[in-house]
Amino acid sequence: MHEFHGIDATLFDLDGTLVSGGIALPWAHQLIEASKGHFAIVTNDAEHTSAEIECLMQMIGLPIKQERIVTAGMEAIRQVAEDMPGAKIAMATSRSLQAYARTCGLYVTDAGPDVVLIGRDRQFSYDTIRFSANAVLAGAKLVICNPDRTHPGPNGTIVPETGALAASILACTGPVEHRVIGKPQPEIFLAGLKLVDSAPSRTLMVGDNPETDGKGAERAGLRFLKIG
Amino acid sequence: MHEFHGIDATLFDLDGTLVSGGIALPWAHQLIEASKGHFAIVTNDAEHTSAEIECLMQMIGLPIKQERIVTAGMEAIRQVAEDMPGAKIAMATSRSLQAYARTCGLYVTDAGPDVVLIGRDRQFSYDTIRFSANAVLAGAKLVICNPDRTHPGPNGTIVPETGALAASILACTGPVEHRVIGKPQPEIFLAGLKLVDSAPSRTLMVGDNPETDGKGAERAGLRFLKIG
Numbered sequence: 001m002h003e004f005h006g007i008d009a010t011l012f013d014l015d016g017t018l019v020s021g022g023i024a025l026p027w028a029h030q031l032i033e034a035s036k037g038h039f040a041i042v043t044n045d046a047e048h049t050s051a052e053i054e055c056l057m058q059m060i061g062l063p064i065k066q067e068r069i070v071t072a073g074m075e076a077i078r079q080v081a082e083d084m085p086g087a088k089i090a091m092a093t094s095r096s097l098q099a100y101a102r103t104c105g106l107y108v109t110d111a112g113p114d115v116v117l118i119g120r121d122r123q124f125s126y127d128t129i130r131f132s133a134n135a136v137l138a139g140a141k142l143v144i145c146n147p148d149r150t151h152p153g154p155n156g157t158i159v160p161e162t163g164a165l166a167a168s169i170l171a172c173t174g175p176v177e178h179r180v181i182g183k184p185q186p187e188i189f190l191a192g193l194k195l196v197d198s199a200p201s202r203t204l205m206v207g208d209n210p211e212t213d214g215k216g217a218e219r220a221g222l223r224f225l226k227i228g
Numbered sequence: 229m230h231e232f233h234g235i236d237a238t239l240f241d242l243d244g245t246l247v248s249g250g251i252a253l254p255w256a257h258q259l260i261e262a263s264k265g266h267f268a269i270v271t272n273d274a275e276h277t278s279a280e281i282e283c284l285m286q287m288i289g290l291p292i293k294q295e296r297i298v299t300a301g302m303e304a305i306r307q308v309a310e311d312m313p314g315a316k317i318a319m320a321t322s323r324s325l326q327a328y329a330r331t332c333g334l335y336v337t338d339a340g341p342d343v344v345l346i347g348r349d350r351q352f353s354y355d356t357i358r359f360s361a362n363a364v365l366a367g368a369k370l371v372i373c374n375p376d377r378t379h380p381g382p383n384g385t386i387v388p389e390t391g392a393l394a395a396s397i398l399a400c401t402g403p404v405e406h407r408v409i410g411k412p413q414p415e416i417f418l419a420g421l422k423l424v425d426s427a428p429s430r431t432l433m434v435g436d437n438p439e440t441d442g443k444g445a446e447r448a449g450l451r452f453l454k455i456g
Contacts (some may be wrong), residue, residue: 126352129388133378137386149399152363158365162355164399171377171395172388 004038007223008195010035013190013207014043014053016049016228021154024060025228031206032062039068041203042192042213044182045117046073046145046162049096070191072146072162072182077101078191079181080115080143088112090135092128092165093119093145119145120162128165133172142169148212150163183209184216193220235451237424238263239417240283241435243272244456249382252288255455259434260290267296270420270433273442274301274347274373274390275336277324289439298419300374300390300410301347305329306419307409308343308371318363319346320356320393320408321373346397347373348390349371356393361400370397374410376440412444 010019010031018028018041032039035064042063045053050069055066073093080087081104089106090113091098097119098108114134136142162182170176181187193203200221207213208228217224238259240246244345246269260267261293273281278297285292301321308315317334318341319326325347328337328401340372344360364370377391390410398404407448408416421431428449435441 074261122354123353124357126350126388126393129352129392130386133388133392134381136383152360157362157401158358160396160400161355162363164357164361164396165354165398168388168392171392172386 006202007204008202009038009040009198010204010206010223011040011042011192011196011217013183013205013209014041014045015151015204016208017213018056018113018179019060020152020228022056022060025064028062031203031227032064034067038198040195040197041069042183042188043069044072044146044161044188046071046076046182047094047097047122049074049202050102064190068076068195070188070195072188074100075188076117076119076143076181077104077106077190079179080100080104080117081106081186084114084141087114089115089117090131090140091117091119092121092124092132093117094121104188113140113145115141116205117143117145118162118166119167120160124165129168131173132169136169136173136176141183142173142176142178144178144180144182146181146212147184183207183212184219186215186216186220189216189220189222229277233284233392234430235432236405236430237266237268238432238434239268239270239420239424239445239450241267241411241433241437242273244436245380245441246290247285247288247432248380248456250284250288252290253456256290260292260456266363266424266426268420269297270411270416271291271297272300272374272376272389272416274299274304274410275322275325275350277328279301280324296423298416298423299343300416301325302407303416303419304345304347304373305332305334307407308332308345309417314340314367315343317343318359318368319345319347320349320352320360321345321360322349324431345367345371345373346353346390348388348392352393357396357400360397364401364404364406370401370404370406372406372408372410375408375412375438376410380422381448411440412442412447414444417444417448417450426433
């Protein structure tokens with residue numbers, strides 16, 4: 001197994017790195033051990049809260065506290081709440097992320113939103129596309145929780161991700177300014193660094209995706225180990 | 229009003245040309261008169277059957293028989309039935325287009341389809357994206373009824389169209405070979421020409437959209453009049 005030298009802390013991607021298809025990967029425990037407990041999870045998950053992920057991880061024998069988990073969905077909501085306190089936000093997301101937005105002081109509504117936020121919404125529909133595109137064309141800011149278009153599903157299938165849902169909205173609006181929060185964008189890495197209280201140059205990002213984990217780590221000044 | 233010289237027949241676009249927002253445009257009757265009864269409708273509608281459009285037109289005082297109407301949705305189904313008789317087809321479309329596919333001898337199913345056809349499906353959902361993308365990745369042919377991403381709705385809003393729905397599926401599959409049937413592709417113009425039994429060079433296409441009506445007419449060798 002890997003030995004981590006010259007680093008103070010490790011950021012782990014989740015899907016494809018520590019878990020896959022709802023089970024822990026064979027090397028997950030060893031990776032976590034190698035980090036000597038100085039680690040955080042940085043995931044492009046735009047559906048679950050960190051509390052839900054803690055629960056899921058517990059069930060598969062990887063006890064990781066929610067305080068160590070940064071998700072693209074929650075980070076996007078946090079950024080919106082910071083930039084536009086009390087904003088009216090329309091959310092194509094899970095209900096748990098909507099509840100989280102309320103705890104951040106945002107006003108979740110479909111009437112004249114200031115912001116439209118797109119996550120991995122299993123209720124995504126024709127009406128979501130129509131509503132979101134028209135709200136953005138009417139002036140609402142568009143925030144997309146992560147750029148991923150798919151992630152691997154069971155038996156070689158693919159699972160549609162936030163980026164694919166956003167594609168239909170952007171097809172309607174045409175090119176519009178919008179914000180993507182999630183790997184490879186830097187915010188989520190910075191949030192991870194804050195959790196482990198480590199300098200970028202002495203922090204290792206471990207992930208399976210060179211496009212999101214690798215490029216993002218490079219941009220944020222972190223070292224990168226590809227796995228999986 | 230326009231006088232049509234040196235032409236034998238006219239093809240009309242529908243939305244924005246003869247009707248808008250569910251009412252006849254002020255020049256609609258005069259345009260139809262100018263064609264001296266030698267006309268057909270060629271529309272990128274990927275939701276209604278020509279029988280439904282006849283009914284809608286009747287209601288707004290433009291009595292046009294279904295036999296004169298070519299739609300992108302029906303033309304796409306006709307092409308699939310011609311190329312792959314009896315094929316198993318999964319359809320993201322209205323129920324009336326599914327019924328039409330059955331009358332063309334296609335077998336409408338979600339189990340192991342040979343073809344995935346995308347129309348303007350108001351029931352379009354996250355599950356449609358997942359199912360369609362995986363079926364295409366497993367080898368089903370992808371047919372998109374028209375490339376339009378939006379059409380104008382009431383009060384300056386936009387209405388998502390077939391092309392925007394297809395964008396989310398193509399975002400999942402990545403670049404895959406697929407067929408688009410509908411303006412500006414030639415098939416639908418050729419079907420219109422057949423209805424009016426006229427040579428392209430002596431046929432006028434009247435439409436409001438230079439991208440679909442204009443470019444398509446040019447490619448098919450028709451003359452083009454922009455209106456609206």
